[in-house]
């Protein structure tokens with residue numbers, strides 16, 4: 179008696195598989211490779227509930243903790259957006275999630291100093307910078323809509339060069355981090371640390387929402403974070419060069435954006 183029989187397990191003799199005739203072999207086609215099964219995606223309702231819970235838990239938490247929560251919740255379906263005014267947010271998130279995607283909206287109308295920071299961030303931080311371009315080059319837009327659309331219809335210009343590209347860039351993510359701060363302007367005074375964007379159906383994380391400019395300066399000094407040199411030349415908020423001017427003493431930091439218009443936001447954060 180074999181050891182297996184002794185253990186109560188009966189061996190069953192299995193015949194060798196029959197050989198297929200040549201005709202049958204021709205009829206039997208190999209099965210197609212199975213499609214890779216995608217991880218179940220969260221629905222907007224689920225993401226909304228996660229955002230509400232995250233905001234409740236994290237209000238008052240340090241920026242690193244907020245970023246870590248987002249990285250753990252969303253994994254590779256979480257990215258950072260950066261205007262490359264400075265690299266503070268990218269730096270914070272890269273410390274808790276090295277290799278994180280950093281989305282930069284390359285409107286084609288940034289200051290050269292801004293492109294310099296983008297390249298510096300890509301070269302020195304453990305992040306993956308993704309430069310996202312509008313569907314039309316500046317020249318093509320001029321051809322279709324007339325030159326200097328930003329002077330006549332900045333909302334349309336921002337939509338084509340920022341809002342649509344951001345929507346396209348975020349398609350593969352459930353959540354993104356932005357560098358909004360409550361002290362930047364009255365329109366940002368109620369920024370939550372974690373919110374749900376119903377238009378995009380995604381979670382928006384604002385790790386430095388509660389920071390002041392002093393907090394930002396302190397972080398930059400402590401970690402030697404790249405900063406756009408235009409801040410040393412009188413600018414306090416940076417966007418495309420046609421729509422950004424230096425600010426005067428006493429003005430709010432975003433007063434130099436679209437200064438000729440009522441417009442205060444490009445549409446990315448509305």
Ligand code: SF4
Nearest residue numbers: 332335336339418421
């Ligand atoms: S900030 Fe000005 S130039 Fe840039 S996309 Fe908006 S309107 Fe156009």
